[in-house]
Amino acid sequence: MKTRPRIGLYLLVALSVVISFLPIVWLILTSMKTTAGIYAWPPQYIPSPFTLENYIKILRDSPELLLYVLNSFIVGVGCTAVTLGIGGLAGYALSRLRLKYAAALMVAILAVSMFPPVSLLPSLFQNFLEAGLLNTYQGLILAHTGLFLPFAVWMLASYFATLPTEIEEAAKMDGMGTLRIFLTVVIPLSWPGFVATGLIVFIFSWNEFPLALVLMSQNAMRTAPVGISLYPGEYAFPWETISTATVIAIVPILIITAIFQKQIVGGLTAGAVK
């Protein structure tokens, strides 16, 4: 039975891997070329000479590119923490406390998650302006939290639904209140769910573009995707700097996905299969 040709399979796998990595690899190669190498003809497929000069230059001359990454990090961590905190409570209540309107609320939350971010922009911009939240970390953290809460609530609720109810009931018999049960029993039991949800929310926040573009308009407050996209200014596009900055901005995400591949895939696909 096992005699079907595997070569075809391996070729297909190799092709998919190459296509997936091609832009990233090309980007990394670009970032290691000299400016002359980048614009050379015939083109340099392999940098010659290899140089880390672009990285050094960024560290020395363009600290704002690093600042963007830091901003993304602050917003991502803040948004993830708040989302897991309040989304965890809500998901727990909706999946476990047998609320009368739980099903209706879940559907409503799902429905609002489909609002296109751009449709929020006119009024979010005005409201944030009035509230003094433009160009603040709290502001974008709040906006991202709102954007990704629906996903987190759904994902955590479906994770809680897989836990046996009896341990929580035993805790209730032991005399714990609902909040204490959530904090001391449910969270320790469901941390894989929190990890998966948190990673995905972090990635979402790191990658989010339109709100970050509008709500963080000051150069010093920009997140990495926005800052790098807007970096070059009007005409000339300094690819040696852009490619290097992009590599720096995606490395954290590459590392996170590589390490937590299983959790992320599991979390992303959990809802769709049920």
Place this chain on the structure above:
Amino acid sequence: MKLASALDRRRHLTGYAFVTPTILVIVAILVYPVIQSVVLSFGQSSIDGSTGYTFVGLKHYASLMENERFWNALTVTLIFTVLTIPLELALGIGLALILNEHFKGKGLARLAVLFPWALPTALNTLMWRWMYNADFGLFNAVALQTGIADKPINWLGDPTLAMLSMVIVAVWKTSSFMALIILAGLQSIPKDLYEAGRMDGMTRWQEFREITLPLLKGPILVALVIRSMDALRTFELPYNLTDGGPVTATESLSLYAYKVIFDFIDFNFGAAVVVIQFLVIFALSLVYILALRPKD
């Protein structure tokens, strides 16, 4: 209905207390702004829309209907959606079937599939824009050196090519998402179904048609709808790849709305664009909810 038992009442009280912060944030960030956009779209106010509101009824919608650039944006968005989704679906199913096989290096392959999804679209787009670059890009370098083309191809400068280039970036990024969802669906199909199929003498193709595809309907539907909604609101892809150009050949609804609001600084008119876009997506999300609704 009033809850008869104090036990139930206390449980509900706690429950709704737990839900309240989430509801507040969602209302502040998602629900209220959308309502506000609707209000803005029916009125005229100061340039940033913050003061002096007067109701003007359907005025903005009426001028939208006559606005060629709006119709162009709507058309571009729909064409983009209709081109990307089937491609993504076909590639997604193919990738999922490959990843469902057993082979060495499967972990790496799966990671390779996950990366394009995990990276920011804005930066993905920059990477592709660099490869598409007419003078120094990888594609033209290869095309010229191998003799496929005798002069540089203007990937992003020609209206048709620009749309295709944009579709390719989208498909590259999101086929992986499709693949992962379909793969999870594949892995939830019980193995003994295939064994039963083999006992019945099914060929591989029959197995796929008779067992795999029917059981994948649910996951495929979910992936399709999620992705279509993403495609209908695509923003940073044209923003970073072509800025909607050449001229407006790749200007999506989101990008057009953004420009109306923040470049032309017309919040009221922009709100009308946004509301129309919202309605298109809302119609689709209804399908989504109906499809996802628990069966009982």
Place this chain on the structure above:
Amino acid sequence: MATVTLTNIEKKYGAVRAVEHFDLEVNDGEFLVLLGPSGCGKSTTLRMIAGLESITAGDLLIGGKRMNEVEPKDRGVAMVFQSYALYPHKTVFDNMATALKLQRVPKDEIKRRVGEAATLLSLTELLDRKPAALSGGQRQRVAIGRAIVRTPEVFLFDEPLSNLDAKLRVRMRMELQELHRRLGVTSVYVTHDQVEAMTLADRIVVMDSGRIAQVGTPRDVYERPATEFVAGFIGSPAMNFIPLRREGSAWKAEDGTIAFDTLPFDTTGCDRVILGIRPEHIEIGAASETAANAYPARVRLAELHGADALLDLTVGCVQMLARVGGADHPTEGTELSMVIPPRLMHAFDPATGKALPQG
């Protein structure tokens, strides 16, 4: 220790009535078993006593105090769950001590009480382990220990032994018996295992679709089942039922193969009865047997179960199950006679399912 009184208790889930018209008095120190088929409302009843489910209507009294609206922790009850429900991230000691810590019992008092319970259940060696490092039986003992340290007025058990393998179940059953004898705490115990019910219970409550079918001692429910349902549910294999019709003064089965001149029951007003006889009460004789109530039968199937054997008998068009000694049991195809001893018969009114009184 306390009595538990349920008066006209009802539980509705939306339109579904899980439990209704439930009246029961559990005596002080009694071991009461709720027995019934899956879905009949046993757990729901127990959980209403625990406070994990609200009570739709009726009154629940524990130790004379109305408890309907009282939080579980303030009811003086402790519960042992089917899946043990131990905190996986806490040690055995902390699992047992949690309730006491929450009650702000002083540290050394906690140590003492957990220590005592651990000694009682031979858990002393295991106090520092996490549940994952325990066997099923040990986990069950920890779950019981967690209930004991609280010195509750009432113990509640929801199928505590059903996750254990057969051998361990027998041993734990005996340990529970022993424990109850020592502590004498009022206990309500849910199971669908008859043997557990029979061996542990002072009294058994047999439930049928949300209602009480019969309350009585194990002997009562076995020897004097109040309804056809109880008769069929208690005993294994189940009681044989033969529908009989009155013909003149006699009672006959469908095809007349089985017939009685008189029945020892008060049958006034009945045209039909359902006769019940337990497989273990059927006697087997030689084919030539001529005693009253002896019927010619043929062994359709014979199954040896070790000490005894089950015979599937064909009597006319009636199929009957009989349990006989395993040694030299009749083989398939044997013609024999089947004797139904009148004093071991039961009879039920087909309309109501109620047992007919001896007459």
